[in-house]
Amino acid sequence: MDYGQEEAAARFGEDPRGYLTTTTKFEGDESGQVKAVHTVQIQWQKNDKGQFIPQPIPGTERVLPAQLVLLAMGFLGPEQPLLDALGVERDARSNVKADHEKYTTSIPGVFAAGDCRRGQSLVVWAFNEGRGVARECDRFLMGSTELP
Numbered sequence: 001m002d003y004g005q006e007e008a009a010a011r012f013g014e015d016p017r018g019y020l021t022t023t024t025k026f027e028g029d030e031s032g033q034v035k036a037v038h039t040v041q042i043q044w045q046k047n048d049k050g051q052f053i054p055q056p057i058p059g060t061e062r063v064l065p066a067q068l069v070l071l072a073m074g075f076l077g078p079e080q081p082l083l084d085a086l087g088v089e090r091d092a093r094s095n096v097k098a099d100h101e102k103y104t105t106s107i108p109g110v111f112a113a114g115d116c117r118r119g120q121s122l123v124v125w126a127f128n129e130g131r132g133v134a135r136e137c138d139r140f141l142m143g144s145t146e147l148p
């Protein structure tokens with residue numbers, strides 16, 4: 001059944017999920033157990049690098065009682081320490097900078113493919129890029145390749 005928003009709320013109650021909201025603080029009790037979550041609503045705004053950055057909306061702060069907190073963060077970009085150690089160039093979304101079908105990074109002999117290159121994506125793209133980057137590694141090492 002496809003209910004409109006108002007009819008769905010009348011039948012099933014208000015949607016308890018909160019969107020465009022970020023946690024600013026976990027509050028603990030005297031024994032260190034969580035007792036509340038502090039939140040604020042956000043809006044997405046572009047910064048001078050063209051990245052979308054969450055901006056808190058003043059006056060929307062809330063304190064929600066909580067005894068258990070589960071974190072479901074989603075994909076926040078590839079982990080940076082290895083990329084920092086290599087000194088490999090990143091794009092504006094913190095992914096490794098490399099072109100599709102080429103996969104070469106700013107460092108010769110270092111290749112990137114899949115989510116760390118294109119950002120959070122799909123398994124089909126992981127297959128596609130995994131095969132492609134194998135081909136380009138082969139070409140780099142052997143001077144030519146017969147891989148598809």
Ligand SMILES: Cc1cc2nc3c(=O)[nH]c(=O)nc-3n(C[C@H](O)[C@H](O)[C@H](O)COP(=O)(O)OP(=O)(O)OC[C@H]3O[C@@H](n4cnc5c(N)ncnc54)[C@H](O)[C@@H]3O)c2cc1C
Nearest residue numbers: 074075079082113114115116120121122123124125126130
């Ligand atoms: C919760 C969730 C649900 C998803 N559901 C779907 C779905 O239904 N359908 C779909 O198509 N896609 C889905 N995806 C996306 C899909 O899983 C990814 O796009 C895909 O796995 C990316 O493949 P990848 O090889 O690029 O990266 P990954 O699968 O992330 O592989 C990267 C590997 O590198 C390893 N690694 C990282 N750092 C290091 C290091 N320093 N040294 C050695 N190893 C390292 C990691 O341990 C990992 O094994 C989902 C993703 C998530 C997180």
